[in-house]
Amino acid sequence: MSPFAQEATYREIASMLTPAAVSxxxxxxxWQLESRQDQIKEIWSLADSxxxxxxxxxxxxxxxxxxxxRFYDALRTIGGINDWDAAKLQERIIATDVRRNDTVSAGRSRTRSDP
Incomplete structure (x- = not known):
């Protein structure tokens, strides 16, 4: 894929994803959350050994x-670190969001059925 096409694809997923899903x-x-300014930004770090x-x-x-x-830059950096194209990054972020929602839903179901 050409660099121009890859940039366009990252821009597309940036318009489809939310900061909350990436977080x-x-x-x-x-990744480790270093700092957070509510409703403004988060700083994340990744260490290896x-x-x-x-x-x-x-x-x-x-x-x-x-x-x-800035959101595009963050997505592009995450994809680059993992050697993923935009589609793979989007797939991984969505899968994490789905797993989280399934866990939250399961917890709510257990809570509702408790006496």
């Missing part, structure tokens, strides 16, 4: 003028 994916993987491999800023404030570019 859930990072939390479910090897104790050595910092990557840090990203995940924007949360969708009303900021540069949100789209």
């Amino acid at each position: 859930q994916y990072l939390a479910a993987e090897r 104790g050595t910092l491999k990557a840090r990203i800023m995940l924007p949360l404030a969708t009303d900021y003028e540069d949100f789209g570019q």
Whole structure:
């Protein structure tokens, strides 16, 4: 795939995913949340054998003028670190979101059936 086509594909998934879904994916993987400014941004780091491999800023404030570019940058970086194309990254993020929703739903079902 050409770099231009790959960039377009990452821009497409950036318009389909939410920061919350990406945050859930990072939390479910090897990433560590370093800091969070509610409704503004999260800083995540990835270490490999104790050595910092990557840090990203995940924007949360969708009303900021540069949100789209910052979100695209975060997705592109996550994909690059894992050597995934945009489709694979989207698949992994959605799968994490689905697993989380299934777990939450199962917990609610158990709670409702408890006496």
